[in-house]
Amino acid sequence: MNESPRPRFDADLIEKYGGEGPRYTSYPTAVQFSDTFSAEQWKDALDDSNRLPIPADLSLYVHVPFCSSPCFYCGCNRVITRSKTAAQEFLVHLEKELDLAAPHFDRDRKVRQVHLGGGTPTFLETAQIGQLMRLLRSRFSFAADAEIGLEVDPRSVTPADIRELKGIGFNRISIGIQDLDPEVQKAVNRIHDAALVASIIGAARAVRSWQAPGRDPRCRVRRPDPTEHEPAGRGTTPHRQNLEPRLWIEPRRKRWSRKSARSFPTLASS
Ligand code: SF4
Numbered sequence: 001m002n003e004s005p006r007p008r009f010d011a012d013l014i015e016k017y018g019g020e021g022p023r024y025t026s027y028p029t030a031v032q033f034s035d036t037f038s039a040e041q042w043k044d045a046l047d048d049s050n051r052l053p054i055p056a057d058l059s060l061y062v063h064v065p066f067c068s069s070p071c072f073y074c075g076c077n078r079v080i081t082r083s084k085t086a087a088q089e090f091l092v093h094l095e096k097e098l099d100l101a102a103p104h105f106d107r108d109r110k111v112r113q114v115h116l117g118g119g120t121p122t123f124l125e126t127a128q129i130g131q132l133m134r135l136l137r138s139r140f141s142f143a144a145d146a147e148i149g150l151e152v153d154p155r156s157v158t159p160a161d162i163r164e165l166k167g168i169g170f171n172r173i174s175i176g177i178q179d180l181d182p183e184v185q186k187a188v189n190r191i192h193d194a195a196l197v198a199s200i201i202g203a204a205r206a207v208r209s210w211q212a213p214g215r216d217p218r219c220r221v222r223r224p225d226p227t228e229h230e231p232a233g234r235g236t237t238p239h240r241q242n243l244e245p246r247l248w249i250e251p252r253r254k255r256w257s258r259k260s261a262r263s264f265p266t267l268a269s270s
């Protein structure tokens with residue numbers, strides 16, 4: 001009788017990576033920030049990037065830090081507020097920062113990717129998101145096929161907002177759904193019912209062509225495969241909640257599959 005191979009543990013490796021690490025969501029990670037790197041050095045670095053033989057295209061990330069309520073698992077850099085004036089002040093400061101940074105990039109360098117993250121980008125009214133995009137577009141040259149995406153909290157948008165976001169130019173959205181089990185939602189202080197999620201996904205599906213030309217979709221919402229087992233754990237899959245059409249929210253750990261995502265717009269749960 002064959003014995004199962006015994007697991008091998010590398011004590012040195014466990015020792016090396018056994019501690020806390022920086023969150024992968026921030027880059028450069030927090031431990032890379034240092035007071036010894038001055039504003040002048042930063043500007044020099046931006047200017048130097050234009051002098052490369054072939055200056056690189058650009059990706060822009062805007063962190064919108066506001067959230068209406070705290071999710072208890074959250075480790076993001078966020079500000080909990082319900083003040084809408086905070087959003088307008090944020091845009092004023094963002095414009096100032098853009099005025100400082102944008103002139104350091106040659107205008108013939110194309111923006112290939114934009115991402116609004118948070119926080120909750122959809123804390124901003126759709127009109128304010130439109131204003132934000134105009135600030136960016138007026139200072140940078142966008143590639144015609146730029147991927148323009150944002151994170152969407154289903155609690156803070158309506159189907160009409162989704163259509164407006166498409167009109168503003170977004171071609172990728174990431175819908176933040178942690179769990180559909182009401183008990184789990186209550187425990188993590190992030191409550192949205194399946195019908196709400198379905199209405200947002202339905203609106204996104206109705207607005208086709210999310211996928212930026214020439215780019216692979218990164219899709220975490222897909223049709224259930226009848227041969228596939230339920231993910232381990234509680235009954236949190238949407239189709240158990242009578243969410244129609246039958247959708248299966250792919251757990252974070254699973255890799256996206258091109259085959260399974262073929263018939264869906266570019267949606268990604270964050
Ligand atoms: S919405 Fe996102 S950033 Fe805001 S508290 Fe929840 S997890 Fe954190």
